[in-house]
Amino acid sequence: MTLQRPVFPLLAFIAATLMAAPLQAREALASWNDGPTRQAIVDFVARVTTTGGPDYVKPEERIAVFDNDGTLWTEQPAYTQLLFALDRVKALAPQHPEWRRKQPFKAALAGDVKALAAGGAKPLMELIATTHAGGGPEDFQALAAEWLAHAENPKFRARYDRLVYQPMLELLDYLRANGFKTYIVSGGGVEFLRAFAERAYGVPPEQIIGSSIVTKFVLVDGKPALRREAKIAFIDDKEGKPVAINAHIGRRPIAAFGNSDGDLEMLQWTTAGAGPRFGLIVHHDDAAREAAYDRASPVGRLARALDEAPQHGWVVVSMKKDWKVVFPETPKP
Amino acid sequence: MTLQRPVFPLLAFIAATLMAAPLQAREALASWNDGPTRQAIVDFVARVTTTGGPDYVKPEERIAVFDNDGTLWTEQPAYTQLLFALDRVKALAPQHPEWRRKQPFKAALAGDVKALAAGGAKPLMELIATTHAGGGPEDFQALAAEWLAHAENPKFRARYDRLVYQPMLELLDYLRANGFKTYIVSGGGVEFLRAFAERAYGVPPEQIIGSSIVTKFVLVDGKPALRREAKIAFIDDKEGKPVAINAHIGRRPIAAFGNSDGDLEMLQWTTAGAGPRFGLIVHHDDAAREAAYDRASPVGRLARALDEAPQHGWVVVSMKKDWKVVFPETPKP
Numbered sequence: 001m002t003l004q005r006p007v008f009p010l011l012a013f014i015a016a017t018l019m020a021a022p023l024q025a026r027e028a029l030a031s032w033n034d035g036p037t038r039q040a041i042v043d044f045v046a047r048v049t050t051t052g053g054p055d056y057v058k059p060e061e062r063i064a065v066f067d068n069d070g071t072l073w074t075e076q077p078a079y080t081q082l083l084f085a086l087d088r089v090k091a092l093a094p095q096h097p098e099w100r101r102k103q104p105f106k107a108a109l110a111g112d113v114k115a116l117a118a119g120g121a122k123p124l125m126e127l128i129a130t131t132h133a134g135g136g137p138e139d140f141q142a143l144a145a146e147w148l149a150h151a152e153n154p155k156f157r158a159r160y161d162r163l164v165y166q167p168m169l170e171l172l173d174y175l176r177a178n179g180f181k182t183y184i185v186s187g188g189g190v191e192f193l194r195a196f197a198e199r200a201y202g203v204p205p206e207q208i209i210g211s212s213i214v215t216k217f218v219l220v221d222g223k224p225a226l227r228r229e230a231k232i233a234f235i236d237d238k239e240g241k242p243v244a245i246n247a248h249i250g251r252r253p254i255a256a257f258g259n260s261d262g263d264l265e266m267l268q269w270t271t272a273g274a275g276p277r278f279g280l281i282v283h284h285d286d287a288a289r290e291a292a293y294d295r296a297s298p299v300g301r302l303a304r305a306l307d308e309a310p311q312h313g314w315v316v317v318s319m320k321k322d323w324k325v326v327f328p329e330t331p332k333p
Numbered sequence: 334m335t336l337q338r339p340v341f342p343l344l345a346f347i348a349a350t351l352m353a354a355p356l357q358a359r360e361a362l363a364s365w366n367d368g369p370t371r372q373a374i375v376d377f378v379a380r381v382t383t384t385g386g387p388d389y390v391k392p393e394e395r396i397a398v399f400d401n402d403g404t405l406w407t408e409q410p411a412y413t414q415l416l417f418a419l420d421r422v423k424a425l426a427p428q429h430p431e432w433r434r435k436q437p438f439k440a441a442l443a444g445d446v447k448a449l450a451a452g453g454a455k456p457l458m459e460l461i462a463t464t465h466a467g468g469g470p471e472d473f474q475a476l477a478a479e480w481l482a483h484a485e486n487p488k489f490r491a492r493y494d495r496l497v498y499q500p501m502l503e504l505l506d507y508l509r510a511n512g513f514k515t516y517i518v519s520g521g522g523v524e525f526l527r528a529f530a531e532r533a534y535g536v537p538p539e540q541i542i543g544s545s546i547v548t549k550f551v552l553v554d555g556k557p558a559l560r561r562e563a564k565i566a567f568i569d570d571k572e573g574k575p576v577a578i579n580a581h582i583g584r585r586p587i588a589a590f591g592n593s594d595g596d597l598e599m600l601q602w603t604t605a606g607a608g609p610r611f612g613l614i615v616h617h618d619d620a621a622r623e624a625a626y627d628r629a630s631p632v633g634r635l636a637r638a639l640d641e642a643p644q645h646g647w648v649v650v651s652m653k654k655d656w657k658v659v660f661p662e663t664p665k666p
Binding site: 190208215216217219225226243247265269 | 552
């Protein structure tokens with residue numbers, strides 16, 4: 001260990017300033033088409049980072065929250081975690097003959113994704129609670145990571161972690177380069193998200209807020225461990241999102257990014273705060289490259305948030321018009 | 334906003350390295366007497382920060398968790414938050430005549446701190462739930478900050494936020510200077526802690542884990558807000574601590590600091606992980622400068638954790654022998 005103090009404070013200051021210099025917006029948001037959507041993002045970031053400007057926000061208050069399913073990666077043909085849970089049901093079914101006659105397991109074994117998705121978060125969470133319990137968080141993350149490394153999305157015929165949105169990856173990087181702390185606030189399970197979010201999005205485990213099942217501290221042969229139980233602890237959706245953000249972060253975000261009515265309260269609460277605020281909705285209107293859905297979709301239904309967008313000044317992204325590409329052309333291996 | 338990329342990468346690298354250089358241990362831990370306790374701290378930090386060494390730990394995994402009451406500030410003559418709650422009971426009593434005949438309010442109005450403290454976290458949390466509910470988290474933090482700015486600890490005749498332990502402040506700084514992320518993991522209420530922890534300890538709101546009451550998202554005249562309800566949500570004590578740490582941070586800490594049996598499971602779980610681990614117990618054996626208590630104390634009882642310390646290699650701090658001073662000589666204004 002080198003124990004010495006800075007010897008060239010001025011040099012250090014200059015260099016640190018250069019290192020922290022934000023990326024060129026054009027370079028950073030390369031997959032965003034020119035137009036009012038990209039301009040709104042760039043303008044907002046310029047306002048809150050201009051030292052001495054009227055809307056300057058200190059770095060520690062530059063909190064940005066992102067929904068995951070449908071905002072950072074695809075939720076088609078169904079939530080990825082639901083598809084993972086279905087595979088877990090199949091893997092565990094031989095030990096559970098009663099599942100053949102019991103919902104939601106029966107639908108899961110039949111591969112009836114539509115029926116499951118239509119029920120919203122509750123049956124999904126019940127499947128998750130049952131099929132994701134047993135071991136500790138690290139065991140579960142290993143299971144999820146293993147599945148993600150091999151399973152294939154049936155619609156896009158690609159690994160799930162390659163179906164992230166390239167423009168949103170650039171947006172995450174751009175915000176972080178401008179001193180923002182980026183959080184994921186998802187209805188998905190927190191340990192499922194932790195299995196891939198750091199590699200996929202550069203978001204570390206402590207910046208992930210999600211749904212959870214009950215976890216208990218136990219001593220196994222005198223050795224302390226955590227055990228996941230088949231019981232829902234918290235569903236991080238709708239009005240749960242602002243509550244969870246406050247519990248976890250303790251600051252109201254200044255920017256929120258979502259794509260469905262599950263993000264409505266998070267958008268409302270974020271943008272109702274004093275000072276500069278930013279709300280953005282990813283609108284899936286791109287049937288050719290990904291999917292077109294909103295008001296009538298059982299997955300990622302978007303109706304109320306879309307209706308409220310104009311009155312709050314939320315930016316609505318048209319995937320079709322605003323994005324040059326949807327998925328990364330050279331995904332991570 | 335300056336939009337440019339680093340032009341002198343080598344210069345920047347050198348300067349950033351110098352800036353990140355850890356403080357001299359001697360300087361940083363100035364209030365710790367020479368001896369095995371301080372040496373154990375310095376040795377552990379050297380092990381985990383020596384690049385290329387066998388026990389090197391990457392900065393993002395250098396998580397240190399600190400209990401608050403009795404570990405970072407005094408818990409004598411009673412938990413500070415309990416004394417705050419008593420003052421809240423008195424302030425709110427005129428609107429609640431029924432409290433004169435109902436426990437724990439009756440004891441609170443009689444100022445019977447001993448009776449309340451002896452019950453452990455539950456009656457304290459009931460008082461807190463009732464007297465701390467009503468507004469939003471920001472309203473509550475303002476109330477707590479206002480009280481902390483004026484109230485006086487009856488034993489030490491000083492403001493509560495001046496009764497922090499100087500050697501522990503230095504330890505927090507020393508760990509952070511060595512790339513650690515410092516978290517508070519307290520049985521106290523998370524919003525109460527947030528009212529002072531950043532100023533007192535340099536710990537930001539998102540690194541505070543604590544007990545909580547139920548908080549709900551509401552629309553008031555169409556305006557989104559959070560409302561605190563008179564109902565306990567989570568008690569962050571004993572086996573709750575490892576559970577909350579996992580939920581919040583998603584990594585097992587490599588160092589844990591506590592002072593009572595409420596910290597036992599956090600110490601067990603932290604130090605049972607693979608690789609280098611550090612556990613420390615502040616033992617209150619200094620009747621002259623602060624207080625001497627352990628096994629028989631209703632506040633901060635320390636028995637099982639003290640018994641288990643040798644088998645786990647936890648360092649037991651003698652306030653009397655290891656600390657040059659207890660409280661800051663020049664407290665923050």
